Amino acid sequence: MTISNIEKIKCPQEHIFEASLLSAISVAGNPELKEALIAGEINLVSCPVCGEMFFAECFILYHDTENELIAFVYPLSFQEQATQCKAKMKKEFELALANFEARRKINYEPILLFGIEDLVLLLRSEQNIEDEEAILKYIAPKLSLKTVKISPYLSRKLGIPKLLPVPKGLKEMDIISLTESLQVLVKYNPNLLYYTELLEKILKHRINILDIKQ
C-alpha cells in the first residue's frame, strides 16, 4: 500500500509551505513508482518562495515483496538516535508480522536507513547489479553456463548478485564450479564489476559456499 500525506515543510531558508509526501511506498506491481524513486523524484519538493529544491524529510516505510526488501527510512536528523530507531523498527515490524499471519510469511529482516537519499542509493546500486544479472543471463548459454538464483535478501546481506553462474548440467552448486564459472564469465566480459568483486571475495576467502547456500 502506498500512502501520501500533506505535510508542513521548512526549506533551508526557513520558508514554510505544504506538500504531499509519500510515507509508505509499496512497489509490488508498480514499477513506475520504483523508477521515480531511483530517479530521485519522490518527496523532492521545491520551495514556492525561494525555489530551492530538496528532499523533504519524513518517515518512509518502503516495501518491495519481490525483492524481499523492507526498509524503515527515518529522516536524516534521526541518525543520532539510531539505537532507539532500531528498537522501534523491531517492535513495529513484529506487530505488523502478527497482523500478517494469514498471508505469506515474511522471513526476512527489515533494514534501517536514514534519509531518502540512502534509499535511493541502495536502489540504484541494486539496479546496477540487476543490469549485470541481465547480461549474465544473456551470455550464459554461449559460455556453457546456467544460472542459479539465491534469495534477494541473502544476496543483499552478502553484497553479491542474486543470480550466480554455474556450469550447465551441474546439480548442486559447489565452490569450485562457482569459482570457475565466475572466471569464465569475467574473462569474457571484464566490465562485470559485481561478478569480478564476488570472484575476488571467494578467492580471498571472504565469502564461502556455506554463506551462499544458507
Ligand SMILES: [Zn+2]
Ligand atoms: Zn525557501
